[in-house]
Amino acid sequence: MCEALAMGRGGAWVFMAGAALGVCLEALAEWLLRRRREVRVREVLFFPSRVTCVEGLLAAAREDGGKGLRLAPCLCSLPHEESELSRLLARLLSARRSLELCIFAFSCPQLSCAILLLQRRGVRVRVVTDADYMAVKGSQIGILRKAGIQVRHDQESGYMHHKFAIIDKRLLLTGSLNWTTQAIQHNRENVMIVEDAKYVKLFLEEFERLWEDYNPVNYIFFKEKEVPKETNNNPGTERKFNK
Amino acid sequence: MCEALAMGRGGAWVFMAGAALGVCLEALAEWLLRRRREVRVREVLFFPSRVTCVEGLLAAAREDGGKGLRLAPCLCSLPHEESELSRLLARLLSARRSLELCIFAFSCPQLSCAILLLQRRGVRVRVVTDADYMAVKGSQIGILRKAGIQVRHDQESGYMHHKFAIIDKRLLLTGSLNWTTQAIQHNRENVMIVEDAKYVKLFLEEFERLWEDYNPVNYIFFKEKEVPKETNNNPGTERKFNK
Numbered sequence: 001m002c003e004a005l006a007m008g009r010g011g012a013w014v015f016m017a018g019a020a021l022g023v024c025l026e027a028l029a030e031w032l033l034r035r036r037r038e039v040r041v042r043e044v045l046f047f048p049s050r051v052t053c054v055e056g057l058l059a060a061a062r063e064d065g066g067k068g069l070r071l072a073p074c075l076c077s078l079p080h081e082e083s084e085l086s087r088l089l090a091r092l093l094s095a096r097r098s099l100e101l102c103i104f105a106f107s108c109p110q111l112s113c114a115i116l117l118l119q120r121r122g123v124r125v126r127v128v129t130d131a132d133y134m135a136v137k138g139s140q141i142g143i144l145r146k147a148g149i150q151v152r153h154d155q156e157s158g159y160m161h162h163k164f165a166i167i168d169k170r171l172l173l174t175g176s177l178n179w180t181t182q183a184i185q186h187n188r189e190n191v192m193i194v195e196d197a198k199y200v201k202l203f204l205e206e207f208e209r210l211w212e213d214y215n216p217v218n219y220i221f222f223k224e225k226e227v228p229k230e231t232n233n234n235p236g237t238e239r240k241f242n243k
Numbered sequence: 244m245c246e247a248l249a250m251g252r253g254g255a256w257v258f259m260a261g262a263a264l265g266v267c268l269e270a271l272a273e274w275l276l277r278r279r280r281e282v283r284v285r286e287v288l289f290f291p292s293r294v295t296c297v298e299g300l301l302a303a304a305r306e307d308g309g310k311g312l313r314l315a316p317c318l319c320s321l322p323h324e325e326s327e328l329s330r331l332l333a334r335l336l337s338a339r340r341s342l343e344l345c346i347f348a349f350s351c352p353q354l355s356c357a358i359l360l361l362q363r364r365g366v367r368v369r370v371v372t373d374a375d376y377m378a379v380k381g382s383q384i385g386i387l388r389k390a391g392i393q394v395r396h397d398q399e400s401g402y403m404h405h406k407f408a409i410i411d412k413r414l415l416l417t418g419s420l421n422w423t424t425q426a427i428q429h430n431r432e433n434v435m436i437v438e439d440a441k442y443v444k445l446f447l448e449e450f451e452r453l454w455e456d457y458n459p460v461n462y463i464f465f466k467e468k469e470v471p472k473e474t475n476n477n478p479g480t481e482r483k484f485n486k
Contacts, residue, residue: 011254015261022265026272044445048401104419158291158429161419174433176347176404176419186401188453192417192435192442199435202287210431 040195047177047189049084054110057086061093061117084191085184088173089114091193095123095167100207102128102162105139105178112140116147127151128210130160140179152214160210164203172200283438290420290432292327297353300329304336304360327434328427331416332357334436338366338410343450345371345405348382348421355383359390370394371453373403383422395457403453407446415443 056074074080092099092114099118106112106129119125127144131153134141145151154160164174175191177183194200299317317323335342335357342361349355349372362368370387374396377384388394397403407417418434420426437443 011257014254014258018258018261018265021262022268025265026269029269029273042439042441044442044449046445046449154431156429156431158425158431161426161430161432163419164433174418174435176406176417182401183404186399187404188397188399188401189404190407190417190446190449196285198285199287202289203433206287206289206433 041171041193042195043193044175045084045087045191045193047084047184047191048186049184050081051078051185052083052086053078053080054083054086054089056080057089057093058110058113058117061114085110088191091167091171091173092165093117094171097168098124098126098166099168100126100128100166100204102160102164102207102210103179104130104159104161104163105133105136105180105183107136107138107140107180107182108184109140109181111179112143115140115144115149119144119147119149125149126207126211128160128162128207128214129153131155132159138180152211152216154210154214155219160214162206162210166200166204166207169204170200171195172203174203284414284436285438286436287418288327288330288434288436290327290427290434291429292427293324294321294428295326295329296321296323297326297329297332299323300332300336301353301356301360304357328353331434334410334414334416335408336360337414340411341367341369341409342411343369343371343409343447345403345407345450345453346422347373347402347404347406348376348379348423348426350379350381350383350423350425351427352383352424354422355386358383358387358392362387362390362392368392369450369454371403371405371450371457372396374398375402381423395454395459397453397457398462403457405449405453407450409443409447409450412447413443414438415446417446 053074053076055076059074089110092111095118099115101115115125115127125144127141127149129141129151133139134151134153141151162174163176163178164172166172172194173191174194175189177187177189177191183189296317296319298319302317332353335354338361342358344358349370358368358370368387370384370392372384372394376382377394377396384394405417406420406422407415409415415437416434417437418432420430420432420434426432
């Protein structure tokens with residue numbers, strides 16, 4: 001009887017040990033899940049950016065093909081420290097396979113330089129932009145096109161006003177920032193950096209929609225002078241080509 | 244001996260039951276965590292929006308103080324179905340305590356109407372905007388101010404170009420969309436709807452930074468005529484007041 005009682009107590013201890021093990025496993029699973037969430041990139045860059053030298057960053061990417069980004073020494077008078085622009089550039093230069101860029105206005109030479117580096121590195125770059133803004137003075141779109149990068153643009157009454165990029169179909173950069181020096185150095189702007197499969201999928205689908213909508217086979221070339229978007233206030237006379 | 248053996252077997256069973264319970268608890272914890280992640284709002288609205296009637300949505304919010312949003316019957320000729328604008332409005336009208344709005348251009352009457360409804364409902368509304376764009380024809384900023392909503396604006400050389408809103412310090416709406424009828428009905432735009440404490444915190448901090456930077460006690464009123472931003476291409480002559 002005493003022996004049975006002792007075994008009964010032993011059974012209770014075993015039960016408690018099992019339960020404790022279960023709680024530990026549960027805590028471990030929770031910790032792993034939390035860690036998995038934490039390592040996902042969730043960052044926001046707020047502009048204006050301090051004006052810093054990013055030539056070292058670009059030179060390093062140029063030299064080693066982007067295998068490891070490191071700041072090469074530079075002798076110019078600008079501060080050689082991290083800034084919002086350098087962080088944006090570093091994210092862009094991390095691309096290894098693909099870059100989908102959907103940008104309203106693009107005139108920043110440093111960002112253009114980064115895109116050209118990616119193209120030379122063999123990254124598949126595709127650009128969607130706004131027809132009106134790609135023609136303004138300082139636009140980098142012509143430079144990208146000359147380098148062989150595929151660019152498609154709207155032919156609509158409204159603006160192609162997105163400002164997002166998708167890196168390696170994994171990382172989304174999106175926000176209010178047009179890629180212009182004015183916006184980077186003077187405006188209050190934001191760029192969210194999001195590593196989230198759901199958001200990436202939704203923006204990628206939007207990119208592919210635009211890529212098809214703006215297929216050059218659908219472009220219409222006019223002989224007569226068009227009414228510019230800015231002066232067209234009558235919805236009844238809007239240009240509508242692709243829809 | 245046989246009795247002890249039986250109790251030993253009993254102990255093993257108890258151990259296995261404990262272990263099984265542990266595994267079940269672990270699975271439950273994982274399921275709960277996954278579910279918690281899933282119920283978080285992660286949505287993107289892509290514009291242009293179909294033109295639909297949103298009067299029912301606004302009328303319902305007006306009548307019941309936003310306790311439950313339902314579509315009231317409306318006899319106008321527009322389609323009475325969900326659209327990107329109606330989804331944006333429904334998110335806005337879900338505010339119960341606070342709304343921080345940081346918007347470059349605001350001329351959409353329906354969105355303005357929603358903000359006024361929130362103000363009447365007792366939601367604390369604060370607006371930050373761009374000085375140049377709040378003065379253009381059709382801007383809703385004056386209407387909001389007349390209703391007693393606190394509005395602050397920049398006095399900088401660059402634009403206050405953000406387009407985000409924070410609802411109840413819980414939900415973030417951000418993207419490329421200015422709150423104008425042109426952008427909503429004609430442009431290619433995006434609005435991300437994000438329920439993520441980290442992003443909300445970062446954008447709220449940016450809002451509070453701007454709210455302090457644009458405190459009216461820091462405004463400077465000039466007697467001589469200012470050079471408008473649009474024609475000021477020389478960085479050396481930029482207006483810099485707050486920094």
